[in-house]
Amino acid sequence: MKILQNFWNSPIGPKTTHFWGPVVGWGIPIAAMVDTNKPPELISGNMTTVMCIYSALFMRFAWMVQPQNLHLLALHAANESVQLYQLSRWLKFQGFLGDKSLQQKNEEAET
Amino acid sequence: MASSKLQALWNHPAGPKTIHFWAPTFKWGISIANIADFSKPPEKLSYPQQIAVTCTGIVWSRYSTVITPKNWNLFSVNVAMAGTGLYQLSRKIKQDYFPDTEAAVAKE
Numbered sequence: 049m050k051i052l053q054n055f056w057n058s059p060i061g062p063k064t065t066h067f068w069g070p071v072v073g074w075g076i077p078i079a080a081m082v083d084t085n086k087p088p089e090l091i092s093g094n095m096t097t098v099m100c101i102y103s104a105l106f107m108r109f110a111w112m113v114q115p116q117n118l119h120l121l122a123l124h125a126a127n128e129s130v131q132l133y134q135l136s137r138w139l140k141f142q143g144f145l146g147d148k149s150l151q152q153k154n155e156e157a158e159t
Numbered sequence: 160m161a162s163s164k165l166q167a168l169w170n171h172p173a174g175p176k177t178i179h180f181w182a183p184t185f186k187w188g189i190s191i192a193n194i195a196d197f198s199k200p201p202e203k204l205s206y207p208q209q210i211a212v213t214c215t216g217i218v219w220s221r222y223s224t225v226i227t228p229k230n231w232n233l234f235s236v237n238v239a240m241a242g243t244g245l246y247q248l249s250r251k252i253k254q255d256y257f258p259d260t261e262a263a264v265a266k267e
Contacts, residue, residue: 068222069222072214075214076208076211078207078211079205079207079208080208083207086205092192092204092205092208094196095189095208098188098189098191099189102185109182
C-alpha cells in the first residue's frame with residue numbers, strides 16, 4: 049500500500065506530465081522491437097544512427113533533470129539497446145561488418 | 160555589453176555547457192533524418208516507427224507548453240517531428256491504399 053501511495057504522489061507520478069510524456073514515448077522503442085522481425089532492407093540507417101545518439105543524450109538528461117526521471121531513463125535505455133541492435137543488423141546487411149564466410153564464398157566463386 | 164549577454168547565455172543553467180541544452184537540440188536530428196528519408200521509396204518506410212514519431216511529436220508539443228518554464232525549443236522540435244512523421248505516413252498510405260491515383264498521374 050505504501051509503495052502504491054508513494055508512486056501515486058511521486059514527483060514523476062501519474063498526476064504529473066513527467067509520467068505521461070514517457071508513457072507515450074515508449075511507442076518509439078516498441079516500434080523498433082516490432083521492426084526487429086522485419087527484413088533489414090527496411091531499416092533506415094539515417095534514423096537508426098540518430099536514435100542511438102538521441103537516446104544516449106536523453107539517458108544523461110533524465111538522470112540530471114529536476115526532478116530526476118528514472119522512468120524516462122528506463123525508456124531511453126531500452127531504446128538505446130534496440131536501436132543499437134537494429135544498427136548492427138543494418139551494418140551487417142550493408143556489408144560494413146566484414147563477414148569472413150561471405151568473403152571466402154566470393155573468393156571461391158572467382159577461382 | 161553584448162559580451163555580458165553572451166556570457167549570461169553561455170553560463171545559463173540550461174545552456175550549452177549542460178545536457179539540458181544538447182539533448183533537446185539533438186532531437187532535431189530525428190526530424191532531419193526523416194527529411195533525408197523523404198527520398199526513400201514508401202515500401203521501405205516503417206508504419207510502427209512513423210506512427211510512434213508522429214504521436215510522440217504531437218503529445219510532447221502539448222506537454223512543452225504546460226511545463227514550467229514553457230520550453231519553445233522543445234515545442235518546435237516536437238512540432239517538426241509530428242510534421243515529418245505525418246508526411247511520411249501520408250506517402251506510405253497513399254502508395255498502399257490509393258495506388259490508382261499514382262498510376263493516373265503517371266499516365267499524364
